[in-house]
Amino acid sequence: MQIALAPMEGLVDNILRDVLTRVGGIDWCVTEFIRVTERLLTASHFHKLAPELLTESRTAAQVPMRVQLLGSDPQCLAENAAFACELGAPVIDLNFGCPAKTVNRSRGGAVLLKEPELLNRILVEVRRAVPAHIPVTAKMRLGYDSPDGAMDCARALADGGAGLIVVHARTKTDGYKPPAHWEWVARVQQVVRVPVFANGEIWSVEDWRRCREISGAEHFMLGRGLVSRPDLARQIVAASSGEDIVEMTWVELQPLLREFWRQARNKLAPRYAPGRLKQWVAMLTRNYPEAKVLFDQLRRETDCEQIDALLVQELLSV
Structure with a gap:
């Protein structure tokens, strides 16, 4: 089992990544999205949102950090992904899940789930540009306003070269309203051969147990649940191994x-x-x-x- 700390714009910055990964239980974390438009970003731009690039892409607790990019231009994303690798990024993650209106209006995030062909082109170009030993991963929602296309999107990402897929089990329209539809994570895993991480509405060990049962997932990404309960990942690790759960006071x-x-x-x-x-x-x-x-x-x-x-x-x- 792996547990990842979710990327959340305006919340999980390098400061909170540092503090939360000190608690234990987190296997890796992801930067806030770095927006890519029509140009090659500068090193200082990457270092602003991912200062861990200057410390071997690890937090102070030695938890690995991945660089997340957001955009819709396959070639531009590919060029920036290659540059991020030159700066030391150990993994490139691509954001197809952000529900923010301003992001979606700029053809970024979850709005791209309407175009599985474009998702595939982006993955193909980024995978081609990034050194073979560096994984390319993706985070998606179930769709824009319906989960009907979730399977097509997942296949497009995996066929394009995604080494793993994180599924936030809600649509863009759902936003962050409960519930998360964990059963769709299981459906996604049935159509792709890469690992699928379950994400969404895991606030406690009890939620994790239900998510694991419903989704069949072996790996999990925690967002607001971990921010509001800093030892949640550590609790889940203890529960998974049958140890007593000792909550942080x-x-x-x-x-x-x-x-x-x-x-x-x-x-x-x-x-x-x-x-x-x-x-x-x-x-x-x-x-x-x-x-x-x-x-x-x-x-x-x-x-x-x-x-x-x-x-x-x-x-x-x-």
């Missing part, structure tokens, strides 16, 4: 929050850093009542030094 989470905030202050402008911390704490409220208290304290705070004091107070109070 709020006290144990404190050093991660402090490290996240330290990096946010160092890497982001002062007007953006508080928002990033609030975003993560808000998601933690799903599983930690203490996070709700902290979030209420942070909600109106914009001064970084005041937030420093709040976090020190929180650390001393637990």
Whole structure:
């Protein structure tokens, strides 16, 4: 079994990748999508979203990172994929799952699921451009507004050279509304010979067990469930091997929050850093009542030094 940390634009940046992979249980992670249009991107552009390229494409916890590209031009994607490999990308992942309207209007993400022939051309060109020893993978949803074409899309990706496919078990129109249709993951796996990862609505070990049973999947990608429960991957690994599950406490989470905030202050402008911390704490409220208290304290705070004091107070109070 492999467990991957999902790429999520505006949420799972290099800071959160670093912090979450320290907890354990994650086999690999993926960058936020790097948008490719009509030109070859610069090294600095790649390094901005994937600074791990400068550290052998691994987080501080030595978890491998993959570079994800988003676009619709096969040749341009191929050229940028080849360049990313020159910069050290160990795997190239292609995004056919983003549901954002702005992305879809620019012919990126899930809208391309309407064109399985184009999916195939993209995979063929990228696979041809990337060195043979570097895998090319893909992430897809079940379709744009219907899962009826999911099998065609999966076959197009696998036939084009995708070494594995992550299936977010919802359509673009579904967005992030529950439920995730895990039974479609099983159907996809029946028509392709590459590994298929199940993704969507795995918030707990119980969800993972149900997903495994319904989808038949052996591998999983965790997104919001892992962000809101940082030890979810570690819990799943324990459950899969029959070990006792020991949940991370709020006290144990404190050093991660402090490290996240330290990096946010160092890497982001002062007007953006508080928002990033609030975003993560808000998601933690799903599983930690203490996070709700902290979030209420942070909600109106914009001064970084005041937030420093709040976090020190929180650390001393637990």
